[in-house]
Amino acid sequence: MTERPAPAIHTFHPDLTEEKIVQLVATFYGRARADDLIGPIFNAAVKDWDHHIGKITDFWSSMMLKTGRYDGRPMRPHLMLPLTGEHFDRWLVLFEATTREIFEPDVAEAFIIRARRIADSFEMGIATTRGEIARPRHSV
Numbered sequence: 001m002t003e004r005p006a007p008a009i010h011t012f013h014p015d016l017t018e019e020k021i022v023q024l025v026a027t028f029y030g031r032a033r034a035d036d037l038i039g040p041i042f043n044a045a046v047k048d049w050d051h052h053i054g055k056i057t058d059f060w061s062s063m064m065l066k067t068g069r070y071d072g073r074p075m076r077p078h079l080m081l082p083l084t085g086e087h088f089d090r091w092l093v094l095f096e097a098t099t100r101e102i103f104e105p106d107v108a109e110a111f112i113i114r115a116r117r118i119a120d121s122f123e124m125g126i127a128t129t130r131g132e133i134a135r136p137r138h139s140v
Helices: 018-034 039-045 049-065 075-079 085-102 105-129
Strands: none
Touching: 018 039, 018 049, 018 085, 049 105, 075 105, 085 105
8 A cells, every 4th residue: 555645834934833733733722532432531530631632732743844843752641541443533523623723734634743743653563562463543
């Protein structure tokens, strides 16, 4: 299978701003925290929501605007959570819907492609630590 190339989004795209990234992260996590499936996992794992939202904002700013502000290692905390494929599916549904509401279609698609790759990476990493084999499900 051939992977689709990422859309050509540049850091100077007029719809790709820090303010909109802040809006995306805050809106998404508000929805995720209230969600019946993933909310309990997020709420049990995150003690300081302001700090977490700041970290994730830095992550997406680094990913999309190349700011270099994110310095974490996101895989490790996720390995400790009781996550299944169903959780990643819901995370993506909420993230994709929120992204499409906030950004123009080409920018939203760039975020979504990256989010799907992240979901696959985490899902495969978690499977590996459990002695399982997983294939990408979202980014193919």
